[in-house]
Amino acid sequence: MEAELADFDLIVIGSGPGGYVAAIRATQLGMKVAIVERESLGGICLNWGCIPTKALLRSAEVLHLAKNAKSFGLKIDKTDFDLQAVVKRSRDVAKQLSGGVGHLMKKNKIEVIMGEASLKKGKPAPVVTVKDKDGKTKDYQAKHVMLATGARARAIPQAGLEPDGKLIWTYRDAMVPETLPKKLLVIGSGAIGIEFASFYNELGSDVTVVEAVDRILPVEDEEISAMARKQFEKQGLKFMTGAQVKSLKKNKNSVTAEISAGGKSETIEADRVILAIGIVGNVENLGLEELGAKIEKTHVVVDGFGRTGVQGLYAIGDLTGPPWLAHKASHEGVICVEGIAGANHAHPFDASNVPGCTYSHPQIASVGLTEAKAKEAGHKVKVGKFPFIGNGKAIALGASEGLVKTVFDAETGELLGAHMIGAEVTELIQGYVIAREGELTEAELMETVFPHPTLSEMMHESVLSAYGRVLHI
Known part of the structure; x- marks a missing residue:
């Protein structure tokens, strides 16, 4: 069947953290938007990735604390767990958040089209064909089409x-x-x-x-x-x-x-x-080859604004390659949409300020260059370190194993990278992300007042350490 001309300003294929955030930002900019999803709103992240895994890890963390209750002066006679209850809690958390995305779609007047999408040539953008669960197909036309189909686990x-x-x-x-x-x-x-x-x-x-x-x-x-x-x-x-x-x-x-x-x-x-x-991009059965989109190592090649080189077709998130992170996808989606809208402040996506987090016990978090990568890039570096054992809050929490490490350019004072291991570092790393995004140097970081007693004080001490001014070790 022939599609009606410009049913929407933007159709987003995939409702993960890249797709649904891009759709919301597009409506804020006055666009008429639809989102196509073949499985569950929220994509892998909300349903089978970031969120439910953190729910599982929270159960493990509570179990760990219960096992070590004696060190806190508490008596817990027996520690045990119900595996199915742990799994159920994780699934319930995912269900709640997926429902929340549905609410956001309604609130922002985004049309949700359930089914599997494919593309074929059209103007001003490729035509989107959606096949529903009954096998029926319908064509939709938009001025712009954004792929946010994500990725899946690699197999050999x-x-x-x-x-x-x-x-x-x-x-x-x-x-x-x-x-x-x-x-x-x-x-x-x-x-x-x-x-x-x-x-x-x-x-x-x-x-x-x-x-x-x-x-x-x-x-x-x-x-x-x-x-x-x-x-x-x-x-x-x-x-x-x-x-x-x-x-x-x-x-x-x-x-x-x-x-x-x-x-x-x-x-x-x-x-x-x-x-x-590792993971591979979900590029199959979309019709990308026929459209002429460039694919390298299972990922769609894009520029810093999500443009594929095919008129009216964009791609964001895991589909476009590393880092394969939800927050990277969301940010890419916003930049892409703002570029489409011609927003004056739109700028190309820069992966160097994307933080990475591992929610194990202990947690690991980082942003920017490692010490080795900084040296490889030709920087003369100043490195600061501060151990958790020197922090009062860490000791009070019973979490005194860990380290905060900062890497600066010795000549300019630029924060090249920050690396952390220990309790709650996934919550702390954003401070260094802001510093890098704001192009702060060691001078501004040294002058910043950090609250006491907090784990964040170690971030200050690590900066001081890089310049021979550390106070508490």
């Missing part, structure tokens, strides 16, 4: 590294376990792998993490990675770094992994395996 079928939902899990399967695996193998030590390793370890699983490079959390500063490994190993986690999983063989109710490390090969048997070896 040739080596048997392919999820089956039973023995070999993706993050999605790992969120809804029917029983607790006694032995768990996690392949990949990025944020997703480490978070699940931390969760299952706290609940009592015997967890081994395999990482292909020579250290865990490879995108983090080396000093932070080393400290993280030391703390995780204290908790009972096992790591194999510089290791390759050559194959996975499924048995009746277990998996045998062949792992190569240091020129030697060994086998590990586990009840379940979690694949956390």
Whole structure:
């Protein structure tokens, strides 16, 4: 059927944190907007990613505190957990937030079209064809079309590294376990792998993490990675770094992994395996090749405003490549929409100020360049460090293991990067993000008054440390 001309100013395909935020911003700018979603409002993040995993990790954190109640002068005779209740709480949190996105769509008068979208040539933008659950199709025309279809877990079928939902899990399967695996193998030590390793370890699983490079959390500063490994190993986690999983063989109710490390090969048997070896963009079945959109390594190539090079077609979020983070997708969506609207303050997206967070125990957070990357880029650096053991609030919380590290350009005072490990650092990192976005130097950070007693005081002390002025160590 022929589409009516310009049913909408903007159609967004995908309702994750990139898509729905972009849709809302577009309505604020006076556009008539529709959003297409094939599964659940809120996308992977709200339903099967960021939010429900944090609910699981919160249960693990409470369990950890209960186990250590004696150190706080409290008596808890027995600590135990109900796995199905833990999972149910996580799913309920996801359901609540997905419903909240539905409310936001109604509030902002955004039309929600449920179904699977594909594209075909059209003007002034590609025509969007939506197939509903009954298989019926309908065409929609907009002045602009934005892809926010996200990504999914990477698999390597040739080596048997392919999820089956039973023995070999993706993050999605790992969120809804029917029983607790006694032995768990996690392949990949990025944020997703480490978070699940931390969760299952706290609940009592015997967890081994395999990482292909020579250290865990490879995108983090080396000093932070080393400290993280030391703390995780204290908790009972096992790591194999510089290791390759050559194959996975499924048995009746277990998996045998062949792992190569240091020129030697060994086998590990586990009840379940979690694949956390990266993600691939959801670019299939959209009609992108016919439209002429450029795709590299499963990701759509865009400029700093989300433009694909195809008239009227834009892409944002995980679909466009790393960093694969919800807050990056949201920000990209806003910049893209403001560019479409011709907003005067629109500027190209800059990934260098996007913070990364890992919600394990302990937490890890960072922004900007690591010390090694700063030196590789030719900077002469000043490095500041402050340990949690020197902070009164950390000691009072019973969380005195951790570190705040800052990296400055020795000549200009520019904050090149900040790296943290310890309690609540995922809540602290935004201070350094603001400093980088505002182009603050060490002078402004030193003059800033931080409240006492707080964990944030360590951020101040780390800056002072870089310039030989640290006060409390």
